[in-house]
Amino acid sequence: EKPNAKRVPPPVVHYHMNNLTSTSDPVANRETILILTPLARFYQEYWDNLLRLSYPHELITLAFIIPKNREGNAATTALQEQITKTQKSGPEKNRFASIIIERQDFDPPLSSQSETERHKMENQKARRAAMSRARNSLLFTTLGPSTSWVLWLDSDIIESPPTLIQDLAAHDKPIIVPNCFQKYIDPKTKQPAERPYDFNSWQDSDHARKLGEGMGADDILLEGYAQMATYRTLMAYLAEDNGDPKQEVPLDGVGGTALLVKAEVHRDGAMFPPFPFYHLIETEGFAKMARRLGWSATGLPNYKVYHYNE
Amino acid sequence: EKPNAKRVPPPVVHYHMNNLTSTSDPVANRETILILTPLARFYQEYWDNLLRLSYPHELITLAFIIPKNREGNAATTALQEQITKTQKSGPEKNRFASIIIERQDFDPPLSSQSETERHKMENQKARRAAMSRARNSLLFTTLGPSTSWVLWLDSDIIESPPTLIQDLAAHDKPIIVPNCFQKYIDPKTKQPAERPYDFNSWQDSDHARKLGEGMGADDILLEGYAQMATYRTLMAYLAEDNGDPKQEVPLDGVGGTALLVKAEVHRDGAMFPPFPFYHLIETEGFAKMARRLGWSATGLPNYKVYHYNE
Numbered sequence: 001e002k003p004n005a006k007r008v009p010p011p012v013v014h015y016h017m018n019n020l021t022s023t024s025d026p027v028a029n030r031e032t033i034l035i036l037t038p039l040a041r042f043y044q045e046y047w048d049n050l051l052r053l054s055y056p057h058e059l060i061t062l063a064f065i066i067p068k069n070r071e072g073n074a075a076t077t078a079l080q081e082q083i084t085k086t087q088k089s090g091p092e093k094n095r096f097a098s099i100i101i102e103r104q105d106f107d108p109p110l111s112s113q114s115e116t117e118r119h120k121m122e123n124q125k126a127r128r129a130a131m132s133r134a135r136n137s138l139l140f141t142t143l144g145p146s147t148s149w150v151l152w153l154d155s156d157i158i159e160s161p162p163t164l165i166q167d168l169a170a171h172d173k174p175i176i177v178p179n180c181f182q183k184y185i186d187p188k189t190k191q192p193a194e195r196p197y198d199f200n201s202w203q204d205s206d207h208a209r210k211l212g213e214g215m216g217a218d219d220i221l222l223e224g225y226a227q228m229a230t231y232r233t234l235m236a237y238l239a240e241d242n243g244d245p246k247q248e249v250p251l252d253g254v255g256g257t258a259l260l261v262k263a264e265v266h267r268d269g270a271m272f273p274p275f276p277f278y279h280l281i282e283t284e285g286f287a288k289m290a291r292r293l294g295w296s297a298t299g300l301p302n303y304k305v306y307h308y309n310e
Numbered sequence: 311e312k313p314n315a316k317r318v319p320p321p322v323v324h325y326h327m328n329n330l331t332s333t334s335d336p337v338a339n340r341e342t343i344l345i346l347t348p349l350a351r352f353y354q355e356y357w358d359n360l361l362r363l364s365y366p367h368e369l370i371t372l373a374f375i376i377p378k379n380r381e382g383n384a385a386t387t388a389l390q391e392q393i394t395k396t397q398k399s400g401p402e403k404n405r406f407a408s409i410i411i412e413r414q415d416f417d418p419p420l421s422s423q424s425e426t427e428r429h430k431m432e433n434q435k436a437r438r439a440a441m442s443r444a445r446n447s448l449l450f451t452t453l454g455p456s457t458s459w460v461l462w463l464d465s466d467i468i469e470s471p472p473t474l475i476q477d478l479a480a481h482d483k484p485i486i487v488p489n490c491f492q493k494y495i496d497p498k499t500k501q502p503a504e505r506p507y508d509f510n511s512w513q514d515s516d517h518a519r520k521l522g523e524g525m526g527a528d529d530i531l532l533e534g535y536a537q538m539a540t541y542r543t544l545m546a547y548l549a550e551d552n553g554d555p556k557q558e559v560p561l562d563g564v565g566g567t568a569l570l571v572k573a574e575v576h577r578d579g580a581m582f583p584p585f586p587f588y589h590l591i592e593t594e595g596f597a598k599m600a601r602r603l604g605w606s607a608t609g610l611p612n613y614k615v616y617h618y619n620e
């Protein structure tokens with residue numbers, strides 16, 4: 001609990017952050033990565049997908065932040081069970097360098113966490129402000145001076161290419177985001193199909209900028225709601241059948257379901273604004289804040305990860 | 311260098327941040343504190359003052375960020391020498407829980423660091439943006455999930471009450487700042503005297519707010535320059551002879567020479583904006599950002615710490 005409380009010969013640790021790299025070949029350069037997951041519900045498919053990541057697990061630290069409520073307790077138990085399996089009895093190559101589980105010190109704003117309830121427009125500001133606080137808490141307390149990369153990965157991302165980290169890092173971008181889709185059974189054809197899930201990755205429009213200018217200082221722009229047409233270009237709709245997974249598009253807003261960030265972007269101060277920042281919050285506000293710090297965001301419309309379907 | 315690189319049985323660490331406290335009696339509650347110092351020059355008097363702090367040293371972690379240039383190399387050597395003395399051969403009660411030294415991964419914007427050069431108005435924006443980046447790097451990489459408090463302490467603060475931490479914490483405020491003065495010899499009387507040093511702790515004025523509204527989005531308001539009268543109430547001038555050291559004033563901007571912050575304020579996302587944030591940057595921008603997160607700042611006009619006099 002309090003590592004400082006026990007008296008041990010006190011070490012001095014030197015970190016040469018000027019020698020820390022985050023390159024397009026992170027495996028060859030033995031770059032460490034921190035995978036950060038705010039977690040309200042545990043999905044076995046998320047863990048299985050994580051285990052399949054081919055990035056050397058000994059370079060990966062996992063960290064979770066979990067609400068301190070009943071749902072969070074259940075998620076912690078389920079997560080801890082899988083961790084024990086992987087880290088103690090599973091094959092050594094599957095084991096991660098270290099794992100941190102944090103319990104949140106504030107309550108989630110909504111009692112119900114159903115997809116419909118979460119996505120109601122009037123719930124968005126409070127919910128995403130709370131998500132921002134959770135992300136910031138996790139980030140500020142786990143990023144270390146020898147971390148090269150941060151991968152944000154939501155707990156309901158249940159499928160990605162095993163080479164996710166290498167593939168994203170290969171682009172050598174400060175901030176890069178794949179396209180987050182959802183698989184479902186088409187009710188008409190009864191056939192498996194997929195549809196866009198995350199609408200937070202976009203290119204800005206004059207219309208949205210003007211909407212923002214006409215708003216009160218504390219109002220936020222939201223994406224994906226018919227009541228508030230922004231005419232932004234959404235990465236969700238830029239995916240093409242058989243499109244090149246390496247195709248890049250510049251982005252002004254990013255989603256956080258899966259998001260790779262060079263650690264120096266965060267170290268510079270880029271966080272998830274829980275308050276309206278240029279009328280944006282959470283991951284969208286993060287992209288804007290990073291921009292103010294001189295870092296730009298890139299999207300990969302044809303490189304997909306998949307969100308759980310409730 | 312890369313703690314993850316060596317394969318050790320991977321631990322799972324649980325942190326119950328909901329049980330973490332930052333109270334008015336941190337010694338009794340065994341609360342850990344992180345003292346953060348951006349350091350360009352090493353002063354022996356700073357180290358001696360640090361050693362005199364009566365807060366239990368085993369609850370204190372020190373962390374430094376030092377530029378990667380010639381001056382920084384010299385400061386690192388001097389600091390390391392004192393650390394070795396204190397941590398290895400000095401009395402056990404003087405030893406700190408742990409010490410982290412980070413070398414910066416970007417260059418300071420000014421080659422000269424003289425007081426006159428530093429304080430030139432046209433140098434302020436670039437200089438304070440670089441200071442913000444240094445502070446953010448240090449903060450993001452050293453704050454841990456069991457840290458209760460953060461004390462920002464500049465490397466040229468050479469005198470403070472030994473009970474500094476307890477005295478400030480006793481007020482039980484999210485952000486609290488003493489008054490930073492400088493001792494000098496009055497050239498007229500040849501007698502020791504003191505004068506205000508830090509003008510970044512202030513209460514806002516309508517005049518300054520209006521100045522801000524008339525500015526370009528990327529312009530900043532600066533304090534302590536005759537060319538830009540702000541009519542703010544400066545804490546520097548609120549000190550009274552024999553004034554009550556416990557007297558509190560609310561603040562809108564804070565200086566960072568000595569600054570106590572509850573860790574949860576930083577965990578929420580409060581950092582030092584390197585970009586103009588409501589026309590404020592660095593520690594003044596930090597106070598504004600904390601305010602947006604719901605945390606307010608308090609000043610102690612009659613509780614003094616002293617800055618080195620070049």
Ligand SMILES: Nc1nc2c(ncn2[C@@H]2O[C@H](COP(=O)(O)OP(=O)(O)O)[C@@H](O)[C@H]2O)c(=O)[nH]1
Pocket residue numbers: 037038039040041065066067104107108109115118119130131134153154155156
């Ligand atoms: N720590 C924490 N995590 C949360 C909370 N609410 C949701 N999450 C997690 O944050 C991520 C995004 O939330 P989710 O509800 O899936 O958002 P959506 O898919 O955008 O509707 C997921 O990994 C959730 O498990 C919360 O209150 N606290």
Ligand SMILES: Nc1nc2c(ncn2[C@@H]2O[C@H](COP(=O)(O)OP(=O)(O)O)[C@@H](O)[C@H]2O)c(=O)[nH]1
Pocket residue numbers: 347348349350351375376377414417418419425428429440441444463464465466
């Ligand atoms: N890491 C780092 N520290 C710096 C740099 N410049 C100044 N400092 C330190 O930051 C603090 C504030 O800087 P200082 O020059 O004293 O500012 P002033 O007293 O407000 O003019 C002091 O502790 C300095 O040693 C820098 O470029 N990098």
Ligand SMILES: [Mn+2]
Pocket residue numbers: 154156307
């Ligand atoms: Mn989700």
Ligand SMILES: [Mn+2]
Pocket residue numbers: 464466617
């Ligand atoms: Mn100074």
